[in-house]
Amino acid sequence: MRGRPNLYTDYSKETAIFPNLTQKFWFFILLLFSFGLVFVASDYWILLLTTSFLIAVAAWGLNIISGFAGQISLAHGVFVGIGTYTASVLGGVATTYVIGYELDMIIWLPLSGLAAALIGLLIAPISVRLKGLNLGLVTLALVFIGSHLFSNLKFITGGAGLGRKAAKLVLLGFDFENGLQIGNLLLEKNQLIYILALIVCIFAGLGVKNLTRSKTGRAYSAIRDGDIAAEAIGINLFKFKSSAFALSSFYAGITGALMFSVSGGVEPGTFNLIYSVTFIAIVIIGGGGTVLGPLFGALFFSLMPGAIQTALHSFGSIGQGLALSLGQIERIIFGLFIILFLIFEPRGLWGIWFRLRNYFKAWPFSY
Amino acid sequence: MTIFLQATAEGLALGAVYSLVAIGFVLIYKAMDVLSFAQPALAVVGAAFISALAVDRGFPFWISLLIGIILTGILSLLIERTFLRPMVGEPVFSVAILTIGIDILLRTVLDNWIGLNPRYLGDPFPTFGNFGSISIGGIVLKYLELSAFLTAVVVIVLLSIFFKRSKYGVAMRATSFDQEAALAQGIDVGKIFALVWFIAGMLASLAGFFITGGFNTLTQFSFISALRALPAVVIGGLDSIPGAVVGSLIIGLTQGYVAYFQPNLEGLIGFTLGSGFSLVAPYLIMFVILLIRPDGLFGTEEVERV
Numbered sequence: 001m002r003g004r005p006n007l008y009t010d011y012s013k014e015t016a017i018f019p020n021l022t023q024k025f026w027f028f029i030l031l032l033f034s035f036g037l038v039f040v041a042s043d044y045w046i047l048l049l050t051t052s053f054l055i056a057v058a059a060w061g062l063n064i065i066s067g068f069a070g071q072i073s074l075a076h077g078v079f080v081g082i083g084t085y086t087a088s089v090l091g092g093v094a095t096t097y098v099i100g101y102e103l104d105m106i107i108w109l110p111l112s113g114l115a116a117a118l119i120g121l122l123i124a125p126i127s128v129r130l131k132g133l134n135l136g137l138v139t140l141a142l143v144f145i146g147s148h149l150f151s152n153l154k155f156i157t158g159g160a161g162l163g164r165k166a167a168k169l170v171l172l173g174f175d176f177e178n179g180l181q182i183g184n185l186l187l188e189k190n191q192l193i194y195i196l197a198l199i200v201c202i203f204a205g206l207g208v209k210n211l212t213r214s215k216t217g218r219a220y221s222a223i224r225d226g227d228i229a230a231e232a233i234g235i236n237l238f239k240f241k242s243s244a245f246a247l248s249s250f251y252a253g254i255t256g257a258l259m260f261s262v263s264g265g266v267e268p269g270t271f272n273l274i275y276s277v278t279f280i281a282i283v284i285i286g287g288g289g290t291v292l293g294p295l296f297g298a299l300f301f302s303l304m305p306g307a308i309q310t311a312l313h314s315f316g317s318i319g320q321g322l323a324l325s326l327g328q329i330e331r332i333i334f335g336l337f338i339i340l341f342l343i344f345e346p347r348g349l350w351g352i353w354f355r356l357r358n359y360f361k362a363w364p365f366s367y
Numbered sequence: 368m369t370i371f372l373q374a375t376a377e378g379l380a381l382g383a384v385y386s387l388v389a390i391g392f393v394l395i396y397k398a399m400d401v402l403s404f405a406q407p408a409l410a411v412v413g414a415a416f417i418s419a420l421a422v423d424r425g426f427p428f429w430i431s432l433l434i435g436i437i438l439t440g441i442l443s444l445l446i447e448r449t450f451l452r453p454m455v456g457e458p459v460f461s462v463a464i465l466t467i468g469i470d471i472l473l474r475t476v477l478d479n480w481i482g483l484n485p486r487y488l489g490d491p492f493p494t495f496g497n498f499g500s501i502s503i504g505g506i507v508l509k510y511l512e513l514s515a516f517l518t519a520v521v522v523i524v525l526l527s528i529f530f531k532r533s534k535y536g537v538a539m540r541a542t543s544f545d546q547e548a549a550l551a552q553g554i555d556v557g558k559i560f561a562l563v564w565f566i567a568g569m570l571a572s573l574a575g576f577f578i579t580g581g582f583n584t585l586t587q588f589s590f591i592s593a594l595r596a597l598p599a600v601v602i603g604g605l606d607s608i609p610g611a612v613v614g615s616l617i618i619g620l621t622q623g624y625v626a627y628f629q630p631n632l633e634g635l636i637g638f639t640l641g642s643g644f645s646l647v648a649p650y651l652i653m654f655v656i657l658l659i660r661p662d663g664l665f666g667t668e669e670v671e672r673v
Contacts, residue, residue, distance in 0.1 A: 072460055126658065133402060133459050134661050137601050141654040144647050152641030277467055284464060331475040338468030342461055343453050 015213045017206065034198055038191045045306060047262070050194045052302030053201035054259045059282045059294035060208045061251025066280070067288035068217060069244035070224025071127045072136035077276030078146035079116045079249040083256025084166065084266055085156050086112035091167030091261075098164045099155055105171040109257055116253025117246040124242035131227070143273050150268035163267030166260035169193065193262055200258065201295075204251060209291050211247075220244055224289075281338045287350025296349040300337075305330055369505045374627040375620065380512035382619025383519035387574035388596035389603070389611035390526065391567030396605045397543035398563040400459055401451060405443075405466040406571050407593035408473040413439035413572020414488060414579040414589065415477055421489030428489045436572045443568025444561050452560070478587045485584035488576060515577040522570065523612060535562060543606075595622075595646070598653035604666020613664065618649045 008014035018024040038046065062076045090108035092100035123142065127135055151160035158164035169176035169189075176196075180187040187195075211217040219240045222230040231237050260266040278301070286297020308329055345351050388406055395403045416438050420431030446469055454462045500509040530536040541549040542559045550556050571593070578592045579585040599618040603610025625632070625645035633639050662668050 130657060130661050133463065133605075134601075134657055136460060136463065137597075138654060138657050141598070141650040141657075144650040145654070148641060148643065148647040151643075152639075274471075277471075280464060281468070325479075328475050328479055331471055335468045335471030335475065338471070339450055339465055342457075342465045342468070343450070346461070 017209055017213075031202075035195070038187070038194055043190055046190050046194050048302050048306045050190070050197045050262055051259070052298045053194075053197040054255050054262070055279075055282065055302055056201055056295045056298035057204040058252045058255035058259075059279055059286065059298050060204055061248040061255070062279045063283050063288060063290075063294045064208065064211065064220070064251065065244050065248035067283060067290070067293070068212070068224060069220040069241065070227075071241060071244065072132065073139045073245075073248070074136055074273075074276050074280070075123070075139035075142040075146065076248070076252055076279045077271050077273075078142055079120060079252035080256035080259070080275070080279075081146060081150055081268075081271035082116045082119055082249075083112040083253030084260050084271075085150070085256075086115040086253065087167040087257035087261070088164060088266065089156055091170070091257075092165055093168065095164070097154065098158050100165075102168060102170075104173065105167070105169060108167055109254065112257035113250040113253040116256065117250040120245040120249025121242055123249075124245040125238070127241045127245060128238050140273070143271075143276050147268065147272055150271055157266075157268040160268055163265050166264060166266050167257065169196075169261050171196075193258075197258065197262075200254065204254070205291070205295065212291060216240065216243065281334065283348075285337050285341050285348050287348030290347075290350045292353070293348050293350035296353065300349060301334070304333065308333070370627055372504075373506050374623040376506055376508055376623075377512065377626075378620035378623025379616065380509075380516050380619070381622055382599075382616035383516040384574050384577045384615075385596040385599045385618055386519050386612045386615035387522060387570045387577070388593055389599045389615045390523070390608055391570040391574075392596060392600040393603075393606065393608050393611045394539075394563050394567050396600075398539065399451070399455070399560055400462075401454075401466065402459065402463045402605065403466045403567070404463060404597075405446065405469040405473065406567065406596070407590040408470040408477070409439055409443050409568050409571040410575035410578060410593040411585065411590045412442065412473055412477055412575070413568075414575035414585050415480060415486075416572065417576055418486045418488045418579075418585055419480075422487055431489065432576065435576075436569050439572035439575075440565040440568040443571070444565045447560055447564035451564075452557070474590060481585060481587055485586045486579075487584055488580045509581060511577065511581040511583075518573065518577070522573070526566075526608075535559075539563065591646075595649050598649040600663075601653050602656050602663055604663025606667055607663070607665035610663055610665030617652070621648050621652060622646070 006020070008019065013019065018027060037049065041049070058076065058080055061079075062073065065071050065073050065076075087108045089099055090101050090103045090111060091105060092098070093102055094100035123139075126138055130138055150157050169192075174180075176189050176192045179189060180192060211220075219230070219235045222233070222235055223237065223240055223244075227237060282297035282301050283294050284297070285300055286295065287293030305326065308326060312326070341348055347354070388410055391406050391409075392403065395401055395406075413435055416435035417431050420426045420434055421428050424431075426434075450465060450469060451462065454465060500507050501513070502508075530540060538549070538554045539559055539562065541552065541554055542556055546556055549559075574593060574596070575589075579589050583589075595618060596615065599614040600611050601614070602617055603612070603614030622645050625648045629640060629644055656663065
């Protein structure tokens with residue numbers, strides 16, 4: 001079928017991760033570009049990109065449960081928190097008031113994902129009993145119960161207002177603090193974390209893509225589109241809703257484990273309602289139910305502060321006279337985008353990208 | 368016994384305040400099938416209007432209260448017209464998230480205005496003292512709590528008369544029953560939506576005054592208190608006004624009792640519940656009630672068609 005890349009002759013070819021050469025080519029270019037950025041970009045942008053890759057992983061997690069399986073969860077931030085504290089306890093340093101075991105990343109990274117997944121599994125039966133808005137409200141209750149526990153379990157979290165240090169990044173005995181010397185090229189801690197986040201993000205993304213191609217993914221979509229109908233065609237609701245919750249929480253846990261190792265410390269107040277809502281907003285802005293959407297949303301959310309700051313700098317003194325601080329402008333833009341996307345483009349950034357792509361595919365014809 | 372009565376009194380007053388916000392939640396949900404997360408934000412915005420007029424501008428308190436309540440009503444009406452009208456017929460959850468977006472917008476602007484220092488709301492009876500309290504048989508009742516309770520009772524009575532007797536009240540009930548049938552009967556459903564939001568906004572700002580009035584003050588965290596009306600609504604059932612009132616009283620009483628009897632309770636169960644547990648207890652109750660009765664205590668059961 002040379003020269004006709006969009007003609008698929010069997011199902012497995014159509015559902016391949018990269019169905020045609022063009023996509024393979026551009027993905028390869030993107031990979032090279034993302035790894036290459038490490039040597040070019042300034043520390044500030046490296047940090048923003050690292051966060052956006054990590055946030056993308058959690059957003060994918062929320063996308064699995066809400067976008068694919070259609071179960072509303074307002075408690076995603078709590079699962080991120082569970083991952084964070086599992087990692088901090090296993091990989092962090094003990095002090096007089098918090099516990100920590102200083103284990104290797106190869107142990108705490110999967111375990112923090114698993115711990116979150118386990119809690120997710122405990123929550124899952126609720127989603128079988130409750131549907132729609134009621135499920136959302138129960139998870140809302142979980143947010144408050146979670147933050148209460150986080151701020152009161154002082155030996156794990158350090159307590160409200162104080163917090164603790166996050167896990168130490170030591171992979172197979174190699175400490176990220178020392179940096180990596182390859183020939184006469186020195187990779188510093190930030191750059192190493194960037195590469196780690198990028199790799200985690202790539203694997204997480206491929207995982208989500210594979211999920212959509214599998215029987216499980218199709219079962220999730222069936223549950224989303226009508227759970228009674230799904231049950232009627234033989235989909236075990238309990239099994240698939242549980243696995244969706246567990247998978248989603250696993251992604252959140254992984255993000256939580258790494259996210260705060262970047263900045264170094266974590267305070268239990270972080271995991272409040274707004275934090276959970278952020279992930280929902282990211283999925284909505286990016287485009288729910290799609291593979292690339294949450295990545296777009298995460299990039300948008302994390303790079304926005306950088307973009308605003310650059311814009312303010314270019315305005316120079318005018319930027320100084322604004323009544324609102326940088327964080328407040330961010331939040332206003334963020335809130336506005338949630339509203340505007342929901343009203344005008346429910347498919348999110350992915351929808352915009354989709355239309356752009358199709359426009360240029362057919363260019364100069366209209367279709 | 369005195370402690371018990373004290374806790375009951377404070378709980379009832381709290382419940383009365385929550386019921387004002389909760390009725391707003393229910394009105395909006397009944398009319399439009401929208402769970403508005405922006406309601407707590409409207410409550411604090413209302414308080415901010417009152418504070419700005421009464422304290423910053425030096426208006427007489429009663430005038431600022433009136434203007435503040437009406438302004439909040441108008442703001443809430445504008446929100447409905449601009450952001451929510453295009454979303455009619457969309458999935459319930461998308462609209463709920465949209466109201467979270469509105470909540471973020473309102474609160475960001477408001478936080479900027481509030482700043483770091485708490486703000487006072489002015490004193491309705493300068494000679495008498497809004498900040499004062501009265502002692503009946505060892506139970507200390509703040510004037511603010513008393514007036515909150517009385518106001519809530521008056522508002523609920525007025526609202527029920529409004530729904531039973533007035534033309535618009537009946538039209539509202541018709542709309543919440545069936546939007547299309549109401550439209551066919553010549554009811555301007557758009558106008559009803561606007562009216563519902565106007566009333567909900569006014570109720571929210573009234574509650575906002577009682578939440579932040581007196582020594583409570585208006586801070587960046589005041590909205591969390593108003594948000595606790597949400598578990599109240601859920602407990603009572605999202606589409607039942609009596610349910611909202613009962614749910615609010617349950618939440619208020621729980622909060623009052625837990626605040627006073629937490630040490631006793633901890634002694635009973637043998638482990639500590641942590642500081643600030645009284646603020647989480649409402650959500651815990653909501654959690655349990657949702658599992659037992661998903662539609663709340665008074666809500667109509669949802670019938671699902673395949």
